[in-house]
Amino acid sequence: MTTDLNPRYSFETFVLGEPNRVAYNAARSVAESPGASYNPLFIFGPTGLGKTHLLMAIGNRAQSVSEGFSVEYLTVDEFLEAYQVATAMGQADSFRNRFEGVGLLLVDDIQFLAHRRPVQGELLRLLSGFQESGQQMVLTSDTPPADIEDMDERLLRKLDGGLVVDVAPPDREMRRQILEQRAEERGADFEAEVIEAVAAFEVGNVRELLGLLNRLAAFQAVSETPVTADAARAMLDWEVPAEEAVMPIETPRAAEVEDDPFDMTPLFIDMPETDEFADFLSDVSSTVEQQIEVWRERLAASILRWQPEGYRTARLEQAMQSDEVMAPIERLVGQFEADIGRLQEMQEAMREVAPERANDIAFFDPDRVAEAEHLVQKAVRELGALPGPSEAYSPGAFVESGANRVAVTAVGATVSDPGKRYNPLVFVGGPGVGKTHLLHVVGHGLATRDNFWVACMSTQQFLDELQQAIDDDRWDAFRARFGKVDALLIDDVQLLAGRRHSQEEFFYLFNRLLEAGKQVVLTCNVSPRDIEGLDERIVSRFEGGLVAQLDSPDRDLRRAVIIKRLEDLYGAAELDLVDYLAARPASSVRGVLGLVQRVLSAADARGVDPSGRLARELIEGAIPAREDGSRSIRTSGVTSAPGVIHSQDKVIWRWPDPVERIIEELV
Amino acid sequence: MSLVNFTTREITCKIVYYGPGRSGKTTNLQYIYGRVPEGRRGRMVSLATKTDRTLFFDFLPLELGQISGFTTRFQLYTVPGQVYYNATRKLVLQGADGVVFVADSQARQLDENIESLQNLQINLLDNGMDVRDLPVVYQYNKQDLPQDLILSKRELDDALNFRQRPSFQADALSGSGVFETLKGVSELVLRRLSEVSTA
Numbered sequence: 042m043t044t045d046l047n048p049r050y051s052f053e054t055f056v057l058g059e060p061n062r063v064a065y066n067a068a069r070s071v072a073e074s075p076g077a078s079y080n081p082l083f084i085f086g087p088t089g090l091g092k093t094h095l096l097m098a099i100g101n102r103a104q105s106v107s108e109g110f111s112v113e114y115l116t117v118d119e120f121l122e123a124y125q126v127a128t129a130m131g132q133a134d135s136f137r138n139r140f141e142g143v144g145l146l147l148v149d150d151i152q153f154l155a156h157r158r159p160v161q162g163e164l165l166r167l168l169s170g171f172q173e174s175g176q177q178m179v180l181t182s183d184t185p186p187a188d189i190e191d192m193d194e195r196l197l198r199k200l201d202g203g204l205v206v207d208v209a210p211p212d213r214e215m216r217r218q219i220l221e222q223r224a225e226e227r228g229a230d231f232e233a234e235v236i237e238a239v240a241a242f243e244v245g246n247v248r249e250l251l252g253l254l255n256r257l258a259a260f261q262a263v264s265e266t267p268v269t270a271d272a273a274r275a276m277l278d279w280e281v282p283a284e285e286a287v288m289p290i291e292t293p294r295a296a297e298v299e300d301d302p303f304d305m306t307p308l309f310i311d312m313p314e315t316d317e318f319a320d321f322l323s324d325v326s327s328t329v330e331q332q333i334e335v336w337r338e339r340l341a342a343s344i345l346r347w348q349p350e351g352y353r354t355a356r357l358e359q360a361m362q363s364d365e366v367m368a369p370i371e372r373l374v375g376q377f378e379a380d381i382g383r384l385q386e387m388q389e390a391m392r393e394v395a396p397e398r399a400n401d402i403a404f405f406d407p408d409r410v411a412e413a414e415h416l417v418q419k420a421v422r423e424l425g426a427l428p429g430p431s432e433a434y435s436p437g438a439f440v441e442s443g444a445n446r447v448a449v450t451a452v453g454a455t456v457s458d459p460g461k462r463y464n465p466l467v468f469v470g471g472p473g474v475g476k477t478h479l480l481h482v483v484g485h486g487l488a489t490r491d492n493f494w495v496a497c498m499s500t501q502q503f504l505d506e507l508q509q510a511i512d513d514d515r516w517d518a519f520r521a522r523f524g525k526v527d528a529l530l531i532d533d534v535q536l537l538a539g540r541r542h543s544q545e546e547f548f549y550l551f552n553r554l555l556e557a558g559k560q561v562v563l564t565c566n567v568s569p570r571d572i573e574g575l576d577e578r579i580v581s582r583f584e585g586g587l588v589a590q591l592d593s594p595d596r597d598l599r600r601a602v603i604i605k606r607l608e609d610l611y612g613a614a615e616l617d618l619v620d621y622l623a624a625r626p627a628s629s630v631r632g633v634l635g636l637v638q639r640v641l642s643a644a645d646a647r648g649v650d651p652s653g654r655l656a657r658e659l660i661e662g663a664i665p666a667r668e669d670g671s672r673s674i675r676t677s678g679v680t681s682a683p684g685v686i687h688s689q690d691k692v693i694w695r696w697p698d699p700v701e702r703i704i705e706e707l708v
Numbered sequence: 709m710s711l712v713n714f715t716t717r718e719i720t721c722k723i724v725y726y727g728p729g730r731s732g733k734t735t736n737l738q739y740i741y742g743r744v745p746e747g748r749r750g751r752m753v754s755l756a757t758k759t760d761r762t763l764f765f766d767f768l769p770l771e772l773g774q775i776s777g778f779t780t781r782f783q784l785y786t787v788p789g790q791v792y793y794n795a796t797r798k799l800v801l802q803g804a805d806g807v808v809f810v811a812d813s814q815a816r817q818l819d820e821n822i823e824s825l826q827n828l829q830i831n832l833l834d835n836g837m838d839v840r841d842l843p844v845v846y847q848y849n850k851q852d853l854p855q856d857l858i859l860s861k862r863e864l865d866d867a868l869n870f871r872q873r874p875s876f877q878a879d880a881l882s883g884s885g886v887f888e889t890l891k892g893v894s895e896l897v898l899r900r901l902s903e904v905s906t907a
Contacts, residue, residue, distance in 0.1 A: 316743075317743045317883070317886075317887040318740075318743045318744045318745065318748070318887075320887065321887050321890060321891055321894075322772055322773075324891045324894070324895070325772055325775065325780070325782075325891075325894050325895075325898065326772075326775045328894065328895050328898040328899065329719065329775040329778065329780060329898055330775065332898060332899065333775075333777070333778070
């Protein structure tokens, strides 16, 4: 994680000159009494002027002055890496703690902290801690602190509070000294005039200067005679300045290379000393790092967010540390956090159903969402199944006509797209028009969907369930049980009228299902608004969906019902019988079927086939209009004049056991 | 082409040098070739054939090594500027992550520059790419020529760079502005890292 100090970089090997004297003196002072003089010490200057040399010289000297003194040298890359690893592991404190015993911390090239606010913040905290405890920090950069882009103001103030010194490009005297020193180190022997001639060239940094020296040394090594000052000047004339160094073989622009794309001859006789590629590489590295840094910080932030809450973050840690398959960061973190959201929902549901199982480890592992869902489903089922649609109301037995077409169309849309189109769907109509049948038809349609839980029951059953929950003091279980269904179908909701507490609970459940996109289908014998004693909130919500009216059966419906009934029983239907019965008025399908049944029973009793004639005789004979035109029959509050029976199904044609009833009344 | 592959931990940037004939696209690549250490560059390939016009371009692969744990590669291409090689230009543009439009700064070449720029937009569209979404920088080459022969950066920006993308003055023969241009387009391309990365 850290770089060892290079023993070659010492104050003794550092070439001192006016351009770097202040920095040199400050560095020595810090090295000999760390934490006592300038803290922090900030050294800046262009690349190649000896900043790293000074930094390591401080470390080497401090260690030699005090044996066992702890010195740590870090490039900013190493600093960043240490920070990222620590934050990724959720151990930011360990990052700070690792510097506790360090007496002198040397950080190189902090200009690369530009735009990295979180790391800047960490450096600020570290620096404050160092100052408080008398630990020394020395930093370098290629620009003054204030010129580092997007730098934390507090960190800038902290850096300015220490000592900020620069190292400038070497002057001529310094260049001469450097050349002499390096020539001696290389064992190259140059005339003093040659050194002087080279020193006369103004170069931007020491590396460039050494590059010139290397060229001269290489030239001298292959020459029979020593390099002279004039030869050196002639040789270096085109080397410096750099922009004049590139010499094309062919200068006329007309001879540009596109004329001969096969020609791979390098255009240039030599490279300039300035390393444009290295510069480019550094630029690219910086940009990539910034982008990758964003990616890592996003992962680390998410890990830090969820780990303390007990959630497993292995998926994110793996993404950060390994070469495994990784998605783009927003997708990766987004999916992770969506999974946690789902786990939280599941855990909440489990708290309602079986609180003792709500802390199962599956609820804290985003890689086990399916398992968590299974646990909840299992717990809900253990509470007991809710009734589904009845087989007695098969979809095939329902007869469609103009009287119920709107409702039937709504059923189709609801079955194909539950919870989306008509929610709630409310069937309204008088008794016997097929509301209950249609409700169960919806239930059968929805039940064919995979993993789709349909609860279909009467309002009375719902109220019984609710009463049971109240008696057992298991409200949460009741809510969880109903809250888990994918579709709730309830018959005769008018029965909720006047039951305030039941309406409260129904309202809660209804809202919860609708908010979760679950389908609700209801039946009602009158329009919701006409139900007395039904809470206005419930009425308005019912009307917010689709209220579909089922009318009394028209002639077509009656006819279709009669034919279907007769065909089901006999395989065929006598047309005269069908026409006669279909022409009889009926307020409900149930009434039509009652009429058919009456004819069939009579035919059965007489041992003849059911026919129109028999029906006429039976029905018209049973109410002998011609024999007793003044008598009317009063049933269920409906008074019917002879021959004008409006509600056949309300007429009680056969009183069961009248004798027993009379005895019962008398007793 | 995927810019970032998190699976293999690779970053690959395909940058295409586009522009009219003789504007200096190949010169850009050759200058870069000359400045890249041997171990970091692949063989620069220039393919030209009279019989198969679809293979006519320059290709320079650059290995930038490991950057933040990603093996980073740049692939630099030029397209033939000549009008009759449009099929090749379209082919080379496929999967480009960024484009350097190398314009000839000479005043008399302005029409060719405009024509080539329009051709770039058409070819991008044909490849299902939108020039508005693609990192593009402009290089105004041959700025070393006498001032009375060339247009200034401002004039060229007005004429060509109406989307106000980064633009660079250059003299590709001497290398002036070549790396600045490459840096400019690289930065734009790399800043899209997180947007276009693939699993």
